[in-house]
Amino acid sequence: MRKVILDLAVTLDGFIEGPNGEVDWCILDDDMDFQGFLSGIDTILYGRVSYEMWGNFQPDASASEIEKAIWEAVHAKRKIVFSSQERQDSKATFSNSGIPEKIAEFKQQEGKDIWLYGGAKLITTFVQHGLIDIYRISVHPTVLGAGKPLFQDLKERLNLNLVQVNRFKSGVVQLIYEYKS
Amino acid sequence: MRKVILDLAVTLDGFIEGPNGEVDWCILDDDMDFQGFLSGIDTILYGRVSYEMWGNFQPDASASEIEKAIWEAVHAKRKIVFSSQERQDSKATFSNSGIPEKIAEFKQQEGKDIWLYGGAKLITTFVQHGLIDIYRISVHPTVLGAGKPLFQDLKERLNLNLVQVNRFKSGVVQLIYEYKS
Numbered sequence: 001m002r003k004v005i006l007d008l009a010v011t012l013d014g015f016i017e018g019p020n021g022e023v024d025w026c027i028l029d030d031d032m033d034f035q036g037f038l039s040g041i042d043t044i045l046y047g048r049v050s051y052e053m054w055g056n057f058q059p060d061a062s063a064s065e066i067e068k069a070i071w072e073a074v075h076a077k078r079k080i081v082f083s084s085q086e087r088q089d090s091k092a093t094f095s096n097s098g099i100p101e102k103i104a105e106f107k108q109q110e111g112k113d114i115w116l117y118g119g120a121k122l123i124t125t126f127v128q129h130g131l132i133d134i135y136r137i138s139v140h141p142t143v144l145g146a147g148k149p150l151f152q153d154l155k156e157r158l159n160l161n162l163v164q165v166n167r168f169k170s171g172v173v174q175l176i177y178e179y180k181s
Numbered sequence: 182m183r184k185v186i187l188d189l190a191v192t193l194d195g196f197i198e199g200p201n202g203e204v205d206w207c208i209l210d211d212d213m214d215f216q217g218f219l220s221g222i223d224t225i226l227y228g229r230v231s232y233e234m235w236g237n238f239q240p241d242a243s244a245s246e247i248e249k250a251i252w253e254a255v256h257a258k259r260k261i262v263f264s265s266q267e268r269q270d271s272k273a274t275f276s277n278s279g280i281p282e283k284i285a286e287f288k289q290q291e292g293k294d295i296w297l298y299g300g301a302k303l304i305t306t307f308v309q310h311g312l313i314d315i316y317r318i319s320v321h322p323t324v325l326g327a328g329k330p331l332f333q334d335l336k337e338r339l340n341l342n343l344v345q346v347n348r349f350k351s352g353v354v355q356l357i358y359e360y361k362s
Contacts, residue, residue: 012318012341012356013332014195025338127324137193139320141343141358143308145335151194154326157206160193162322162352171343173356175193177322 003113003133004045004103006123007037008150009172011140015147016120025142029170030066037136038073042112046092047122048083054117055079055092077115082122100129120148128155133179135160141171184294184314185226185284187304188218189331190353192321196328197301206323210351211247218317219254223293227273228303229264235298236260236273258296263303281310301329309336314360316341322352 009026010016017023028034046055056075059067079092082102087094095102103126106114113134116126126132137150151158160177167173190207191197198204209215227236237256240248260273261283268275276283284307287295294315297307307313318331332339341358348354 012195012358013330014193139356141341143332143335143339143341145332145338149194151324151326154324157326158324160322160324160352162348162354165346165348165354167343167346171341171358173343173346173354175320175354177193177352 002107002109002111004107004116004126004131005041005113005134005136006116006126006132007136007138008118009138009140010150011142011144011147013143013145014149014151015144016118016150017148018144019146019148022144022147025140025144027140027168027170027172028064028067028070029168029172031168032138032166032172032174034070035066035073038070038077040113041077041115043078043080043106043114044074045114045116045122046079046081047119048081048085050117050119050122051079051081051083051092055081099125100131103131120150120152123150124153127151127158128153130179130181134163135177135179136174137177138172138174183288183290183292185288185297185307185312186222186294186315186317187297187307187313188317188319189299190319190321191331192323192325192328194324194326194328195330195332196325197299197331198329199325200327200329203325203328206321206325208321208349208351208353209245209248209251210349210353212349213319213347213353213355215251216247216254219251219258221294222258222296224259224261224287224295225255226295226297226303227260227262228300229262229266231298231300231303232260232262232264232273236262280306281312284312301331301333304331305334308332308339309334311360311362316358316360317355318358319353319355
Protein backbone atom coordinates (compact mmCIF):
# COMPACT_ATOMS: atom_id res chain seq x y z
CA MET A 1 0.00 0.00 0.00
CA ARG A 2 1.13 3.56 -0.66
CA LYS A 3 2.70 5.29 2.27
CA VAL A 4 2.44 8.85 3.50
CA ILE A 5 5.95 10.18 4.07
CA LEU A 6 6.91 13.28 5.97
CA ASP A 7 10.31 14.45 4.76
CA LEU A 8 11.70 17.63 6.13
CA ALA A 9 14.56 19.50 7.64
CA VAL A 10 14.68 20.43 11.30
CA THR A 11 17.20 22.29 13.41
CA LEU A 12 18.85 20.44 16.28
CA ASP A 13 16.33 22.15 18.55
CA GLY A 14 13.41 20.84 16.51
CA PHE A 15 12.29 23.85 14.50
CA ILE A 16 11.22 23.73 10.89
CA GLU A 17 11.46 27.51 10.50
CA GLY A 18 12.89 30.41 12.44
CA PRO A 19 10.56 32.91 14.15
CA ASN A 20 10.30 34.90 10.91
CA GLY A 21 10.12 31.89 8.60
CA GLU A 22 13.92 31.63 8.22
CA VAL A 23 15.06 28.50 6.39
CA ASP A 24 18.52 29.79 5.47
CA TRP A 25 20.09 27.18 7.80
CA CYS A 26 18.71 24.43 5.56
CA ILE A 27 21.39 22.58 3.60
CA LEU A 28 20.87 20.85 0.26
CA ASP A 29 23.71 18.38 -0.02
CA ASP A 30 24.44 16.46 -3.17
CA ASP A 31 24.96 13.24 -1.22
CA MET A 32 21.41 13.42 0.16
CA ASP A 33 19.92 11.75 -2.94
CA PHE A 34 16.76 13.78 -2.67
CA GLN A 35 16.09 12.89 -6.28
CA GLY A 36 16.03 9.22 -5.25
CA PHE A 37 13.38 10.07 -2.69
CA LEU A 38 11.39 12.03 -5.26
CA SER A 39 11.48 9.11 -7.69
CA GLY A 40 9.55 7.04 -5.15
CA ILE A 41 6.66 9.45 -4.80
CA ASP A 42 4.03 10.68 -7.23
CA THR A 43 1.89 12.95 -5.06
CA ILE A 44 2.66 15.92 -2.81
CA LEU A 45 0.38 17.24 -0.08
CA TYR A 46 0.42 20.90 0.92
CA GLY A 47 -1.38 23.21 3.26
CA ARG A 48 -2.60 26.40 1.60
CA VAL A 49 0.16 28.69 2.87
CA SER A 50 2.92 26.24 2.00
CA TYR A 51 1.47 25.77 -1.44
CA GLU A 52 1.38 29.51 -2.01
CA MET A 53 4.99 29.84 -0.90
CA TRP A 54 6.54 26.73 -2.41
CA GLY A 55 3.98 24.99 -4.63
CA ASN A 56 5.18 26.68 -7.79
CA PHE A 57 8.58 27.90 -6.65
CA GLN A 58 11.18 28.38 -9.34
CA PRO A 59 14.84 28.50 -8.34
CA ASP A 60 16.99 31.40 -9.52
CA ALA A 61 19.02 31.01 -12.69
CA SER A 62 22.06 31.00 -10.37
CA ALA A 63 20.83 27.90 -8.47
CA SER A 64 22.82 24.68 -8.74
CA GLU A 65 21.94 22.10 -11.37
CA ILE A 66 20.85 19.69 -8.62
CA GLU A 67 18.52 22.27 -7.13
CA LYS A 68 17.01 22.99 -10.54
CA ALA A 69 16.57 19.27 -11.24
CA ILE A 70 14.90 18.75 -7.86
CA TRP A 71 12.38 21.53 -8.40
CA GLU A 72 11.63 20.24 -11.87
CA ALA A 73 10.95 16.79 -10.42
CA VAL A 74 8.79 18.30 -7.66
CA HIS A 75 6.71 20.21 -10.17
CA ALA A 76 6.07 17.05 -12.20
CA LYS A 77 4.16 15.46 -9.28
CA ARG A 78 0.46 15.50 -8.61
CA LYS A 79 -0.23 18.20 -6.02
CA ILE A 80 -3.03 18.23 -3.50
CA VAL A 81 -3.69 21.36 -1.44
CA PHE A 82 -5.76 21.06 1.72
CA SER A 83 -7.55 24.35 2.17
CA SER A 84 -10.84 25.51 3.60
CA GLN A 85 -10.96 28.16 0.88
CA GLU A 86 -12.50 27.31 -2.48
CA ARG A 87 -9.85 27.71 -5.14
CA GLN A 88 -8.92 26.73 -8.65
CA ASP A 89 -5.43 26.20 -9.99
CA SER A 90 -4.47 24.27 -13.09
CA LYS A 91 -1.38 22.90 -11.31
CA ALA A 92 -2.98 21.47 -8.17
CA THR A 93 -6.16 19.89 -6.85
CA PHE A 94 -7.76 21.69 -3.91
CA SER A 95 -9.50 19.67 -1.24
CA ASN A 96 -11.59 20.93 1.63
CA SER A 97 -13.00 17.58 2.69
CA GLY A 98 -11.96 15.59 5.75
CA ILE A 99 -8.26 14.81 5.67
CA PRO A 100 -8.34 11.30 7.20
CA GLU A 101 -11.02 10.21 4.70
CA LYS A 102 -9.08 11.72 1.81
CA ILE A 103 -5.90 9.91 2.85
CA ALA A 104 -7.76 6.61 3.23
CA GLU A 105 -9.04 7.13 -0.31
CA PHE A 106 -5.53 7.85 -1.69
CA LYS A 107 -4.17 4.77 0.02
CA GLN A 108 -6.72 2.59 -1.74
CA GLN A 109 -5.56 3.90 -5.08
CA GLU A 110 -2.65 2.44 -7.00
CA GLY A 111 0.44 4.60 -7.08
CA LYS A 112 3.75 5.56 -5.57
CA ASP A 113 4.18 7.00 -2.10
CA ILE A 114 2.80 10.35 -1.01
CA TRP A 115 4.95 13.17 0.32
CA LEU A 116 3.49 15.32 3.06
CA TYR A 117 5.22 18.62 2.41
CA GLY A 118 3.78 20.86 5.13
CA GLY A 119 3.36 23.38 6.69
CA ALA A 120 3.25 23.00 10.39
CA LYS A 121 -0.53 23.08 10.78
CA LEU A 122 -1.13 20.37 8.19
CA ILE A 123 1.64 18.24 9.67
CA THR A 124 0.05 18.57 13.12
CA THR A 125 -3.27 17.33 11.75
CA PHE A 126 -1.54 14.35 10.14
CA VAL A 127 0.43 13.52 13.28
CA GLN A 128 -2.67 13.77 15.49
CA HIS A 129 -4.61 11.41 13.24
CA GLY A 130 -1.74 8.94 12.89
CA LEU A 131 -1.69 9.45 9.12
CA ILE A 132 2.08 9.57 8.64
CA ASP A 133 3.63 6.17 7.88
CA ILE A 134 7.25 7.28 7.57
CA TYR A 135 9.02 10.18 9.25
CA ARG A 136 12.22 11.27 7.45
CA ILE A 137 13.73 13.98 9.59
CA SER A 138 16.96 15.68 8.55
CA VAL A 139 18.53 17.05 11.68
CA HIS A 140 20.69 20.08 10.85
CA PRO A 141 23.75 21.09 12.91
CA THR A 142 22.20 24.40 13.90
CA VAL A 143 20.41 25.49 17.05
CA LEU A 144 18.07 28.37 16.29
CA GLY A 145 16.77 29.02 19.79
CA ALA A 146 13.30 29.94 18.56
CA GLY A 147 10.96 29.20 15.71
CA LYS A 148 8.13 27.01 14.58
CA PRO A 149 8.38 23.51 16.10
CA LEU A 150 7.83 20.42 13.95
CA PHE A 151 5.66 18.80 16.58
CA GLN A 152 2.98 20.82 18.31
CA ASP A 153 -0.39 20.37 20.01
CA LEU A 154 0.06 16.63 20.33
CA LYS A 155 -2.65 14.99 22.36
CA GLU A 156 -0.52 12.03 23.29
CA ARG A 157 2.99 10.71 23.06
CA LEU A 158 4.15 9.39 19.74
CA ASN A 159 6.43 6.36 19.76
CA LEU A 160 8.36 5.65 16.58
CA ASN A 161 10.53 2.82 15.24
CA LEU A 162 13.91 3.87 13.95
CA VAL A 163 14.53 2.20 10.58
CA GLN A 164 17.50 4.04 9.11
CA VAL A 165 20.13 6.67 9.82
CA ASN A 166 21.92 8.56 7.04
CA ARG A 167 24.82 10.86 7.73
CA PHE A 168 25.64 13.49 5.14
CA LYS A 169 28.93 15.27 4.65
CA SER A 170 27.45 18.66 5.54
CA GLY A 171 26.76 17.46 9.09
CA VAL A 172 23.10 16.78 8.48
CA VAL A 173 21.84 13.47 9.92
CA GLN A 174 18.69 11.99 8.49
CA LEU A 175 16.65 9.91 10.92
CA ILE A 176 14.02 7.67 9.33
CA TYR A 177 11.25 6.28 11.53
CA GLU A 178 8.14 4.19 10.98
CA TYR A 179 4.94 4.99 12.77
CA LYS A 180 4.20 2.52 15.57
CA SER A 181 0.43 2.38 15.79
CA MET B 182 43.11 20.66 27.35
CA ARG B 183 40.19 19.21 29.28
CA LYS B 184 36.86 19.51 27.54
CA VAL B 185 33.42 20.27 28.90
CA ILE B 186 31.00 17.67 27.56
CA LEU B 187 27.25 17.85 27.60
CA ASP B 188 25.86 14.32 27.41
CA LEU B 189 22.16 13.82 27.65
CA ALA B 190 19.03 12.25 26.31
CA VAL B 191 16.45 14.22 24.36
CA THR B 192 13.17 13.25 22.81
CA LEU B 193 12.79 13.60 19.05
CA ASP B 194 11.03 16.91 19.75
CA GLY B 195 13.97 18.19 21.77
CA PHE B 196 12.80 17.84 25.36
CA ILE B 197 14.98 16.67 28.22
CA GLU B 198 11.98 16.09 30.50
CA GLY B 199 8.22 15.91 30.17
CA PRO B 200 6.04 18.69 31.60
CA ASN B 201 6.08 16.97 35.01
CA GLY B 202 9.72 15.94 34.92
CA GLU B 203 8.99 12.62 33.16
CA VAL B 204 12.11 10.77 32.05
CA ASP B 205 10.48 7.34 31.69
CA TRP B 206 11.01 7.49 27.89
CA CYS B 207 14.76 7.46 28.50
CA ILE B 208 16.45 4.21 27.43
CA LEU B 209 19.63 2.81 28.92
CA ASP B 210 20.96 0.43 26.31
CA ASP B 211 23.86 -1.90 26.96
CA ASP B 212 25.40 -1.07 23.57
CA MET B 213 25.65 2.62 24.50
CA ASP B 214 28.96 2.14 26.32
CA PHE B 215 28.12 4.80 28.83
CA GLN B 216 30.81 3.34 31.04
CA GLY B 217 33.33 4.11 28.29
CA PHE B 218 32.18 7.72 28.37
CA LEU B 219 32.43 7.82 32.16
CA SER B 220 35.98 6.46 32.07
CA GLY B 221 37.02 9.59 30.13
CA ILE B 222 35.72 12.06 32.69
CA ASP B 223 36.68 12.80 36.28
CA THR B 224 34.40 15.70 37.17
CA ILE B 225 30.64 16.22 37.00
CA LEU B 226 28.90 19.60 37.05
CA TYR B 227 25.39 19.98 38.47
CA GLY B 228 22.88 22.72 39.09
CA ARG B 229 21.45 22.65 42.60
CA VAL B 230 18.13 21.01 41.73
CA SER B 231 19.74 18.33 39.57
CA TYR B 232 22.24 17.59 42.29
CA GLU B 233 19.47 17.20 44.85
CA MET B 234 17.59 14.84 42.55
CA TRP B 235 20.43 12.84 41.02
CA GLY B 236 23.68 13.77 42.75
CA ASN B 237 23.47 10.91 45.23
CA PHE B 238 20.92 8.70 43.50
CA GLN B 239 21.05 5.01 44.30
CA PRO B 240 19.39 2.56 41.91
CA ASP B 241 16.93 0.01 43.28
CA ALA B 242 18.18 -3.43 44.18
CA SER B 243 16.18 -4.63 41.18
CA ALA B 244 18.14 -2.42 38.75
CA SER B 245 20.34 -4.08 36.13
CA GLU B 246 24.01 -4.73 36.84
CA ILE B 247 24.96 -2.19 34.16
CA GLU B 248 22.83 0.48 35.78
CA LYS B 249 24.34 -0.24 39.18
CA ALA B 250 27.87 -0.13 37.74
CA ILE B 251 27.13 3.19 36.01
CA TRP B 252 25.87 4.82 39.19
CA GLU B 253 28.84 3.54 41.11
CA ALA B 254 31.17 5.05 38.50
CA VAL B 255 29.23 8.33 38.61
CA HIS B 256 29.51 8.56 42.37
CA ALA B 257 33.28 8.06 42.20
CA LYS B 258 33.72 11.33 40.28
CA ARG B 259 34.47 14.75 41.67
CA LYS B 260 31.19 16.69 41.83
CA ILE B 261 30.77 20.43 41.55
CA VAL B 262 27.39 22.01 42.28
CA PHE B 263 26.71 25.52 41.03
CA SER B 264 24.33 27.11 43.47
CA SER B 265 23.67 30.60 44.78
CA GLN B 266 22.86 29.03 48.17
CA GLU B 267 25.64 28.44 50.66
CA ARG B 268 25.85 24.73 51.35
CA GLN B 269 28.06 22.02 52.67
CA ASP B 270 28.11 18.40 51.57
CA SER B 271 30.91 15.92 52.05
CA LYS B 272 30.26 14.45 48.59
CA ALA B 273 30.37 17.60 46.48
CA THR B 274 31.97 21.03 46.24
CA PHE B 275 29.54 23.94 46.09
CA SER B 276 30.40 26.96 44.02
CA ASN B 277 28.61 30.28 43.86
CA SER B 278 31.26 32.18 41.93
CA GLY B 279 31.09 33.15 38.25
CA ILE B 280 30.65 30.09 36.07
CA PRO B 281 32.81 31.16 33.09
CA GLU B 282 35.71 31.99 35.43
CA LYS B 283 35.33 28.69 37.25
CA ILE B 284 35.35 26.73 33.99
CA ALA B 285 38.43 28.60 32.75
CA GLU B 286 40.12 27.63 36.04
CA PHE B 287 39.15 23.94 35.65
CA LYS B 288 40.46 23.89 32.11
CA GLN B 289 43.86 25.09 33.26
CA GLN B 290 44.04 22.17 35.66
CA GLU B 291 45.31 18.75 34.69
CA GLY B 292 42.65 16.08 34.47
CA LYS B 293 40.16 14.18 32.40
CA ASP B 294 37.16 15.74 30.70
CA ILE B 295 34.29 17.36 32.56
CA TRP B 296 30.68 16.23 32.24
CA LEU B 297 28.02 18.91 32.36
CA TYR B 298 25.11 16.97 33.84
CA GLY B 299 22.39 19.64 34.01
CA GLY B 300 19.71 20.78 34.63
CA ALA B 301 18.21 22.97 32.00
CA LYS B 302 19.09 26.30 33.63
CA LEU B 303 22.75 25.43 34.10
CA ILE B 304 22.95 24.07 30.55
CA THR B 305 21.47 27.33 29.23
CA THR B 306 24.15 29.33 31.05
CA PHE B 307 26.85 27.12 29.58
CA VAL B 308 25.42 27.32 26.07
CA GLN B 309 25.06 31.09 26.25
CA HIS B 310 28.67 31.52 27.34
CA GLY B 311 30.03 29.06 24.76
CA LEU B 312 31.42 26.85 27.53
CA ILE B 313 30.43 23.47 26.08
CA ASP B 314 33.13 21.92 23.89
CA ILE B 315 31.30 18.71 22.97
CA TYR B 316 27.57 18.09 22.65
CA ARG B 317 26.58 14.40 22.91
CA ILE B 318 22.87 14.26 22.30
CA SER B 319 21.03 10.95 22.39
CA VAL B 320 17.89 11.39 20.33
CA HIS B 321 15.18 9.03 21.55
CA PRO B 322 12.43 7.64 19.28
CA THR B 323 9.69 9.35 21.25
CA VAL B 324 7.79 12.56 20.65
CA LEU B 325 6.49 13.94 23.95
CA GLY B 326 4.63 16.97 22.63
CA ALA B 327 5.52 19.09 25.65
CA GLY B 328 8.22 19.42 28.25
CA LYS B 329 11.41 21.20 29.14
CA PRO B 330 13.47 21.99 26.03
CA LEU B 331 17.21 21.35 25.96
CA PHE B 332 17.90 24.69 24.34
CA GLN B 333 16.21 27.79 25.65
CA ASP B 334 16.75 31.54 25.91
CA LEU B 335 19.53 31.49 23.35
CA LYS B 336 20.68 34.94 22.38
CA GLU B 337 22.04 33.85 19.05
CA ARG B 338 22.19 30.87 16.74
CA LEU B 339 24.55 28.09 17.62
CA ASN B 340 26.35 26.35 14.78
CA LEU B 341 27.91 22.98 15.53
CA ASN B 342 30.24 20.56 13.75
CA LEU B 343 29.01 16.99 13.57
CA VAL B 344 31.83 14.64 14.54
CA GLN B 345 30.15 11.28 15.12
CA VAL B 346 26.85 9.42 14.87
CA ASN B 347 26.12 6.30 16.92
CA ARG B 348 23.04 4.22 16.34
CA PHE B 349 21.89 1.96 19.17
CA LYS B 350 19.69 -1.09 18.91
CA SER B 351 16.91 0.50 20.97
CA GLY B 352 16.37 3.13 18.27
CA VAL B 353 18.32 5.83 20.07
CA VAL B 354 20.71 7.81 17.84
CA GLN B 355 23.55 9.64 19.49
CA LEU B 356 24.71 12.78 17.68
CA ILE B 357 28.09 14.12 18.73
CA TYR B 358 29.00 17.71 17.84
CA GLU B 359 31.90 20.03 18.51
CA TYR B 360 31.32 23.66 19.35
CA LYS B 361 32.21 25.94 16.45
CA SER B 362 33.33 29.19 18.05
